[in-house]
Amino acid sequence: MLTARFKSGRIDSAELDARMLIGAALDLDLTGVIAAASRPLTSEESIRLEDFARRRLSGEPIARILGLKEFWGLPLKLSAATLVPRPDTETVVELALQMLRAAPDRGRRLRIADIGTGSGAILLALLSELPEACGFGTDISVAALRTASANAARLGLAPRAMFVACDYAAALSGPFDLIVSNPPYIRSAEIADLAIEVRDHDPRRALDGGTDGFDAYRALVPQAARLLARGGALVVEVGHGQSEEVEGLMIAAGLTLQRPPKADLAGIRRALAGRKLPS
16 A cells, blocks of 8 residues: 555655545546545556655655645646745745735836746745736746746736846846845755755755855845835745844845744744835
């Protein structure tokens, strides 16, 4: 039984993972899996399921096997060039929406930039909530941008989402009302100690924040501060224990901290916001 194999392999979510992979192998939803529980698998289905099981037991995350991950209620396709979007990152979306609601009415269409967009998760979540907004996603990886663009098209957001290949915000022109980012922030020496699902399957350059974990922030915070409209906000994800250092970078770039960091469900300070005050 697949669930038993996964439990033996010390997979915490053994039962759910087994159901999801059986559903993918049989092209059925979870209800269909239950209804088809007693029928034998075809040879093709058995081969496909065994391949899925082998990959999961080797540490490959379910989202990578399925090539799909839900974020902010949106089904997002993944590729080898993108991170698997995680629930913690939804904290960035929540804080970004709060910052927009607290901003003065601009009387014009909102412009958003997502720096290091990957699968497009943050940008597309915001566009789904802000029907009058348009957005730009940047990434150094052209392959990641192809994935993000395909996700925008599948979700009907392509007319309002544009994608640009560049290093952080180097190719963008302001002003932007909101800039968001989930940059690489893991210290280089700590990557080897990450869970196998992350260490061996997420792209390293989307994880590696340099010797102290702050390389990306040193680059993107000053760029974002220059590109923000007066009254605009920068919202970034940070790792455990990094909030004070990144707050210092925001202040040094001329941004004002109007609210405390927003914690994720585990109580970790996960999202920071700085605002460019009106002149």
